[in-house]
Amino acid sequence: MPAFALEAEQRKWCEELRTLAARELRPLADAGEEGRINRELLAALGELGLLGRLFAPDGRPASALDLCLLRESLAYSCTEAETALALQGLGAGPVALAGTDGQRARWLTEVTAGRAVAAFALSEPGAGSDAAALALDAEPDGKGAGHGWRLTGSKTWISNAPHADVFTVFARTVKGAGSRGVTAFLVPAGRPGLGGEPLEMLSPHPVGTVTFDGVPVTRDDLLGEVDGGFGVAMRTLNLFRPSVGAFATGMAQAALDAAVEHAGTRRAFGGTLRDLQSVSHQLAETATRVEAARLLVYAAAAAYDRGEPDIPRRAAMAKLLATETAQQAVDAAVQIHGAAALQRGHLLEHLYREVRAPRIYEGASEVQRSIIAKELYS
Template identity: 45%
Template sequence: MADKTYLDWPFFEDRHRELAAKLDDWAAANIKGINHEDVDAACRDLVARLASGDWLRHAAIDPADAGSKLDVRSLCLIRETLARYDGLADFSFAMQGLGSGAISLFGTDDQKDNWLPKVRSGKAIAAFALTEPQSGSDVANIALEAKRDGDDFVLNGEKTWISNGGIADFYCVFARTGEAPGAKGLSAFIVPANVPGFEIAERLHTIAPHPLARLKFTDCRIPASALMGKGGDGFKIAMSVLDVFRSTVAAAALGFARRALDETITRVQERELFGAPLFDLQMVQGHVADMALDIDASALLVYRAAWLKDSGAARVSREAAMAKLYSTDHAQTVIDKAVQIHGGDGVRSGHIVESLYREIRALRIYEGASDVQKIIIARQTLA
């Protein structure tokens, strides 16, 4: 990677710099030979590799350590680095964190003891089940129903576009328990994948393949002990988890953009046009300058949000929204320039730049689409 000077910024401590260097070395040696033809097998393999490298300890708190917490700067650095090497490696790490984030932040001691060591060791794959056919970014519109029945809850309804759907061992599921209308009537539950009444209704396929599924709950009975927090806390739990992990989506976009710039630098130095290196063209120099500018601006927004959260801010909704909006949108622009500069190779199936072009698009949609981020920023600014 050409530029690592951003690690000297005051957002980071020495432990973060050491983490970034160690992970870069580990990824260079271990994130290769991934078979993307079978994404389910690839993600299981990557979770095992990340666990063996002890990287998943950053994705979930350690229940045995009372001082353990999620460090957002570490999460962002890890996602940025993994995304630079392989999109599925980033995905596999991210979902272990996002999928278990509600347990790390709001789980009971028993829930933490039961699930988080399995997440950290790679023995259990996690999933975050929030989105529904009629409620994507509008979380308050969730319709999946969880009715209390004695010592149990009974779930009926659907979720869709659920990452790790079909390979997860458990799902953190958000459902309507009806304490109040809208957002105040939601609760969060841990649902093991093998519980009766739960099924994978459909596997979903996208331009950048990942394990995705539509989930169906039919009289799915879970014990009341599966509830996280209190009844009606679901919206607060979901927003708190996203407040931590939304900045990491921006970091993944940053990793994709850095890889695109690295590939572009190599291309313009090695490729000749009209008897001279491609980089001698002022137009190409202008593109490279724009790419470098977008990357640094994105990094500043990402690590400001992460630093602020790690510094004790209760909420960083505005800062995380800015980071996600800018970084994902501008990573798309950076990668598009890389495709253009690579010419025919840029759209050749299997080329790294072509794969980056497919990978980046979804990041502008999930965990809050770009237009929703603008609403959050505007409302926070007006407030």
């Protein structure tokens, strides 16, 4: 794999994004209700053109590397803005990857303007890490080649649920067929039989359940081919997994910078905390891990953009290392700060609640290790 480094223009863009997020987006995030969709924040992301960076002008997914730079930079200054943007990308990503021209025209414009909220509905009460085990039933509604379906069942742990404007839903069209019998549908809010409830989570994200009581979908709602939905889901996750690592890296860098500043000014034992070898070595170890995670994330994204093989393994490695590193970095920063970091409203208290979820969603760390191990023996 060739050596990787950012261009000067890319580094400048990242700095500008950090500043923009702190100045324009942080106040909107602070004014929002935690755990609820912040439509004012989404509108600002649209007006600033940041949501538009999720997709190319032709409606296809944008550069994976640009997505990583965007997510890392926003995460450093405003995790709420990063999450709002990322969820729009994840929810509408299948439309960009597998949708028709009409579906792209209908939804991507609204999503990138921040007027429509998108959701990626894959996980179920009995199908989390084992996504191929999903059981949401898509029963044929009528006979003949042009028939539609009725969706019955439930989804859970769905970001932006239950108040999203459109759901990308993965349903079982062939019973007992595992990953081969899954179909993807676009389901707009307001369909008869569509419901759900919000869930109160540790992380301050909008998350909820989605229930389907015979919800009607038609051929026009199909995303890709019948029984090809699992491939749509995996292609979407392969694109977004490195960028989850970028989100984690942004949080890790914010925590590291806070710890470095605190250790350099906090007086203790006749000097500053950084004069203690235990503290300085911990900071050095964290800085090394954060840089390693960042490079692995960028390299995985660049390989995706070049169309190189072995993307699932690269994406898994990037997500695994970055999310585990972020957990360690935030925990170390909390330890260096002491009790002050546990106070509600402190940056590190916020990051401590934010950093736990990425090790689970879009494939838990154990799933990433299984993907990597499988590739080692293939």
